[in-house]
Amino acid sequence: MSRINDVGGMQGFPPIEHELDEPPFHADWEAHVFALNRALLGQGVYNLDEFRDAIERMPPEEYLASSYYEKWFHAVTTLLVEKGICSATEIHGG
């Protein structure tokens, strides 16, 4: 019953590319997601294990197509709805 994140020992993935002088973030929105997640963890809205779990619960096809911080954004919004902080309409309505 392992989930899509549990790919250790699987073949078919390309080598990990190491970017020279990689910046912490590749776009401003990534920094915002990082800060938002730290704030919500700090406020106790959810814990780190719930956050990891929310990433792992992504639909496999979406998980594999998402970048690192896209997965974070997915988990943050999923948990905000599940914890009753925001409605799905509020999040997806822009």
Added chain:
Amino acid sequence: MAELFAAGDDVRTTRVDPSHHCRLPRYARGAVGTVLELQGSYRLADDSARGIPAEPEPVYTVRFQAQELFGSGNHVVTVDIWESHLAPAKGTSDER
């Protein structure tokens, strides 16, 4: 709390296969390795991910031979594993 294992102990990982969050990777389930060191005590992630109260329990760094995990290879793999996912390697085997 008292630790069940110490550095040098041979341990076997459980063959759990839950649908919930679990920090024991699939490739390291039901495998025999050796405890390298204690990492401290932490709440079982399986539980805290589901909002289940849990007392901190020992987490160990366990070293496996690649041969044991993948059937081949000359390298070693180390994984940090909660005590709930470990049993003594000798004596009665678990679900295996």
